[in-house]
Amino acid sequence: MDSKGLTGSPLAITGTFLDEISHDIPSANWGCEDWAKDFAAMRQDGIDTVILIRAGYRDRATFPSKVLAKLHPTLIVDEDLVALFLGLAEQEGMTFFLGTYDSGDYWLQGNYQAEIDLNLAFADEVWERYGSSPAFGGWYISHEINTFDLGMMQVYEQLSQHLRCLKPLPILISPYIRGRKQFAQAISLEEHEREWDQVFARLQGKVDCVAFQDGQIDFAELPDYLAVNAALAQRYGIACWSNIESFDRDVHIKFPPIAWPKLRFKLEAAQAAGVDKLITFEYSHFLSPNSIYPAAHNLNRRYRNWVKSLSLQGSNDDPNNSDNG
Amino acid sequence: MDSKGLTGSPLAITGTFLDEISHDIPSANWGCEDWAKDFAAMRQDGIDTVILIRAGYRDRATFPSKVLAKLHPTLIVDEDLVALFLGLAEQEGMTFFLGTYDSGDYWLQGNYQAEIDLNLAFADEVWERYGSSPAFGGWYISHEINTFDLGMMQVYEQLSQHLRCLKPLPILISPYIRGRKQFAQAISLEEHEREWDQVFARLQGKVDCVAFQDGQIDFAELPDYLAVNAALAQRYGIACWSNIESFDRDVHIKFPPIAWPKLRFKLEAAQAAGVDKLITFEYSHFLSPNSIYPAAHNLNRRYRNWVKSLSLQGSNDDPNNSDNG
C-alpha cells in the first residue's frame, strides 16, 4: 500500500472513515448528491482510502440486510449506503474498506460468540451483495479495544479467518489508547506497550494494519505513544497507520472540528514517528469544505494551505530526500 | 379537524411547535423577517397548525404581560411574539394554538393552585389582547406529564374549564413517555397503558387532542406505544396526534437535527398506528431550510423528497384507497 500520501507532498491524510452509521456524532443528513460532492472534495485533498466505520449498528443498517432484519424486525435503514459509497469510491479511484457490524450489545456483555456468529453471516451477505465491486479493497473490524482482551482476540481471529476466506483483503483495526482525556484510570506508556505487545503477538498475520486513535492522551504524551505503536507494529509485521482525529476533545461540545494548531501538531508528531499512513476520523464532519460545521470549512482551508506549503517546500529540497516525497 | 395532512399526499407532518420561549434549545435569534420567511417555508411543507410551546416561562415572556410582570419585575421580553405569530399564521392560513405559562416552579414543587391561579389570570390577559385574531384556534396546555398525577389533573381540569369559557377551542396536550432514553427507571408498556387509561378517563371531554412525544423510547418499542396511545385516545374520544420529534436523542450534543432514516422510521410507524395527525417538535430549529443548523436544511430536502415520492406513489394508487389520500 502506498504509505506516503500525495505524490510530491509530505505525509498528508490519505484515508478517512465514513461515519455511517454514526455512534455518537450528529447526522449531516446527506443524500447521494451530497456524498458525491464530498468524495470529490476528498480526492482533491488526497484521500485514497475510505473506511465505512460500521455497516450496521444495533438496529440501524447501511443497507436492507436480511441478516440484521432477523435480529431487528424494526431495522432502521434508508438508502443503500454501501452501494453508494462503493460507486463513489470506484469513480474517484479510492479503496473502500467495509466496517463489520457492531451489535452494541453481545460483545459488551461478554457474549463474544454471538457477536462472531452474527458477523460471519453478515459478512457473507455483504460479500454476496458487494464482493464484485472493484473498489472493495479491505475489511475494517469495527470493534474497538484499548488493551488485551481474551474474548476480543477470538472475535478478531474468527472474523479475520472468515473474511480472508471470502477474499484475502487487508484487514484494518483502529484501537484507542486508555488515555487521560477519556478515562479517570488512565494507562501508563509501559502498560500500553505491554498490553499491545500481547495483542499484536496474538493478531500477527491476522490483522494487516493498525491505526491507533490519537486523541485520548495529552499532546505531550503523543510522540512517545506514536513511537511505541510504530515500533510494536513493525516488530509484528503490521502496517502502522495513525488515526488523526480531526475533532476536538478539549471543549464542552462533543464534538466540534479540532483547532488547527492541534491538528498540525498531531500530523507532525505522526510524521516524526514514521508511521506508514495517516487516516482521520473523519473528513466529512470535521475536515470537509462541505461539513455541516462552518469551522470545518476553515480547518480544510488551513489544512490545504499547510499541505501546499509543505509540498512547495518539499519540491525545493534534495530530490533524494524521500522523507518529503 | 382535517387529520390527513396534504391533500393527495400521505400522512405528512402538518403541525409544528414554535419553540419560543425555549426551555433548553439555543435561540436562533430570529426577528420578524426571519419568522415570516420560516412560516412561508412551513406552508410549503404542508404545515397548517402552529403551536406556541409556552407564552411565558419563568421570567421570560412572549409579550409584555402585566400579569407576569407582577410576578417577575425583571421580566425578560422583547418584541410581541404572539402578535407576530398570529399575524403570520393568519397570512399563511394556519391555525395557531397558544401554550400556557409555565412557572418552572410552582407545579414542580406541588403547589398546583398557584400554577392554576396564575394561568387563569394570564389566559384572561391573553384572550383580551389576542382573542379577536382569526388565526387563534386552540389552546395548548404546556405542562407535561408522563403518568397519572392527581395534582396535575386539577391543573388540566381547571385550565380546561376556564379556557373553554373564554372560547370553546380545541385543547391540546403533548405528554412524554417515561422511556429508557431519558429515565434510568423506565416505564413498561403495560404500566404506560394503565397510567394513561387513568389519565384519559379523567380528562375525557376536557382535552381534545393528545400528541405523545415519540423520542424517549427505543425505536423498536415505538410501534407498540403508538398503537396503545391510539387505542386509548380513541376509547375516550380524544384525537390522537403524534409529536414526531425532529431532533436526535442518540448523540452527545443536546440536540441536533435527527438523522433522516430515524425520522422516516417514526413517520411510518405513526402512519401504521393510524394516528390522526402528525406534528413535530419542531420545524424551525430541526426541519427547516432556514434553520441555524445546516443539517436541518439537508433534513428538509430529504423529507420533502420523501413526501413528494409518496404523493406520486399515492396518485398512482386506487383512488378509493383513502389511506393514501
Add this chain to the structure above:
Amino acid sequence: MDSKGLTGSPLAITGTFLDEISHDIPSANWGCEDWAKDFAAMRQDGIDTVILIRAGYRDRATFPSKVLAKLHPTLIVDEDLVALFLGLAEQEGMTFFLGTYDSGDYWLQGNYQAEIDLNLAFADEVWERYGSSPAFGGWYISHEINTFDLGMMQVYEQLSQHLRCLKPLPILISPYIRGRKQFAQAISLEEHEREWDQVFARLQGKVDCVAFQDGQIDFAELPDYLAVNAALAQRYGIACWSNIESFDRDVHIKFPPIAWPKLRFKLEAAQAAGVDKLITFEYSHFLSPNSIYPAAHNLNRRYRNWVKSLSLQGSNDDPNNSDNG
C-alpha cells in the same frame, strides 16, 4: 479612557475578548484573512478595545514563546497571533490588552509563586517582542477568582507591580460571581459584597479596571449585583466595566450565542447600574456576522438594530443629557 462607547449612541459594547487560546470554546479555525474581516466588523460595531484572553494556556501558545517552550517542549503553536492582533488593532484604531499566561496548573494547586515566576519571565518576553507596538495599550491578568483568596492576591500584586514597571498601562481583571448557574453552593449578595470589598481594598492602585462576568447569576439578581459592583469599584477608584456574556448559559449546549432578549436585558441592566464600559465575552464566536454559529449572525443584526434605534432615539433627546451621548 472613553467610557461611553459610540459617540452619539447609548452605552453599547465597546470591548471584546479575543478567545485565543480558547479554554473551552470550539475553535473557528480562522486564519489571518478571517481575523482581518472580523476586526473590521468589530470596528463597525463600535469596538475600540480588544483583550486577548490569554497569551498562553497550558501547552498552547499564541506565539513561539521561548519561556513556555522550556516548560512545554511540545508547545502547540501555529502562527503569531499576538503580532496579528496587534497589527489589526492598530489598523482599526483599537487598544489591545494582552492576557497573561495561565498554566492551568500551578495556581490551581496552590503553587502561586510558580505561576508568578513563570509570568514575570513571560511578560518580559512579551514586552521585548511586542512592547513597541502602538496598539499595545493594556494588560489583562487572566487568572479568574470569585472571592478573596490570599494566594491570588499575591499573584495579582506581583504581576501588577512587574507589568507596571514594563510600562504603566491600565490593568484589567474579569472576575466571576459565585452564582447559582454555575455553583451548587452559590454566594449571597451580602457575601459577594463583603468578599469584593476585601479584594478591592487589597488591589486598590494595582488594578485599574474590573469587568465582572454577568452570566452566572439569575437575571433577576443581576441589577443588584451590578449596583454592588459599581459602588464597590467606585469606592476604591477602580473603573467598573461589565463583561456582558454573549453566550447562553441556560441550554444544554455549552455554549451557543445568547438569546437576544437576554442580551438586551443585560445591556440595559448594566446601563442602569451606571457602569463605565461594556465589554463582551466574546464577539467573534457569539456576536459576529462572521461567526461559525449562524445564530450569532442573527444576534448581530438584532444588536445592531437596537444600537441604531437607541442612537436615533438619543439624537432626539435633550443634547445636554450626557447619559445618552
